[in-house]
Amino acid sequence: MDSPKELITEEQLDPKLITLFLKAQSAIELTNYDYALSILHNILKEQPTFLKGREILRAAQGARWRAGGKKGKGLLSGAGGMMKVKNKLKKNPLEAVEDIEKKLDSDPYNVEANTLFYEAFMALGIPEIATFGLETIRDGHPADTKNLHKLGDHFLAQGDGAEAAKVYDSIVEKDPSDGDARKKAKDASAQATMAKGGWGVKDRSFKDLLKDQDEAKSLESASRKGATKEQMEAQLADLGSQYAEDPQNLDVVKKIADLYERLEDWENCASYYDYAFTLSAADETLQRKAEDARDNLRLQKIKDLESDIESGGEGVEDKKAQLAELRSASIDQQIKESELRVERNPTDPQLRFDLGNHLFTAERFRDAIPHLQKAKNNPHIRIRSMLMLGRCYDEMKMFDLAIGSLTDANGEVLSMDNTKKEILYNLGLVYDKLGDKENSLESFKEIYNADYDYRDVAKRVEESYS
Secondary structure (H helix, E strand, O other): OOOOOOOOOHHHOOHHHHHHHHHHHHHHHOOOHHHHHHHHHHHHHHOOOOHHHHHHHHHHHHHHHHOOOOOOOOOOOHHHHHHHHHHHHHHOHHHHHHHHHHHHHHOOOOHHHHHHHHHHHHHOOOHHHHHHHHHHHHHHOOOOHHHHHHHHHHHHHOOOHHHHHHHHHHHHHHOOOOHHHHHHHHHHHHHHHHHHHOOOOOOOOHHHHOOOHHHHHHHHHHOOOOOOHHHHHHHHHHHHHHHHHOOOOHHHHHHHHHHHHHOOOHHHHHHHHHHHHHHOOOOHHHHHHHHHHHHHHHHHHHHHHHHHHHHOOOOHHHHHHHHHHHHHHHHHHHHHHHHHHHHHOOOOHHHHHHHHHHHHHOOOHHHHHHHHHHHOOOOOOHHHHHHHHHHHHHHOOOHHHHHHHHHHHHHHOOOOOHHHHHHHHHHHHHHHHOOOHHHHHHHHHHHHOOOOOOOOHHHHHHHOOO
16 A cells, blocks of 8 residues: 555544544543543544644653653664664554554653654655654753754755745854854745745746845844844844835844843834834734734733832822823733734634633633633643633632532543642632531642642641631
């Protein structure tokens, strides 16, 4: 049978596999990693080109590894194990991948295993999944410039100059003396420009496109992280002259916005990201950055007022009134922006949760409920959504619904983490409001047994014995 080469999306999975995939995601949410890994391995055995499944698998492996899960030697330990997998890779790359994934269960960022993963999928002619192996190494070993060069070369070979340029730029940030990475970054940027402009490589060379070497160096310098405030201000001055010559140069506008963001000049940052959005083909990433900058500007003003009030002096009462007004305006603006995001992406559960959360803060509990109900259908935010729903019902004095939502949420969280403590604490408060002292105390005792210092739980439990 020929090896599969087409990527499979979640929607293309067999309904039975979709059900299993949802179970795996729920298991991850509940930190039941061994069960999740078992399910995901079975799914990928049937659909090896299901990239999202591999991404979720690697995330689960990483979470399990960080939590101190099993760290056995795995199938690739020792020269013999490596040789067996390499030999299998030559004959049957898909079978080799199954062995490699088992090794990654215990060591998800293993360089040799992920390199073999890359080689296996390149042998299968599926570079999109092969990329994931090198990206995993980058996640686990960000200082490994040898792997970064390989990743950049891979992107360049696949015609993705924009991603290649980002990788080479990151190498130069780590090692400014790496002339090879610096040259490749320029070549990759030129390739990206040609792809965007529809120009063929035969028509124009890289040197033709980099007609202004001084400008290219300046833009490259402006993109580096870790610069001092003085260096960033100098870069802004340089970019300002380029902006004056061509105000519609999107790349320059984005770099100016990025520098203002790093300088935490939120007002100018928002303005330039807004302008960049108008120049782009409605790039929502830029729009979100502008909105985030405005959020940060409001938070900064709130912090400044809080600091002024704390220091005392004249006009404290006026400043308190300003603070209350600013907080109210801030949450109103957050709701407005969240509503616009939901309008643009009505099926995104995370955006629904964010809107519900902001509405709760504004004490608009009834308005928050439908958004939180939609958000809880997503396994990644299901527990938090049920907790927020319980709090909404509580505020609306719908105590039976509050108990139901909080009890369901509590039943799905197995470990006594901060989320479970918050669920139990709110459950105890609701029972207390109903006069059900027994169930209220049971909720608080469960927290008390795990975390004596959590809020006022110790006081509540110990006073019950007085």
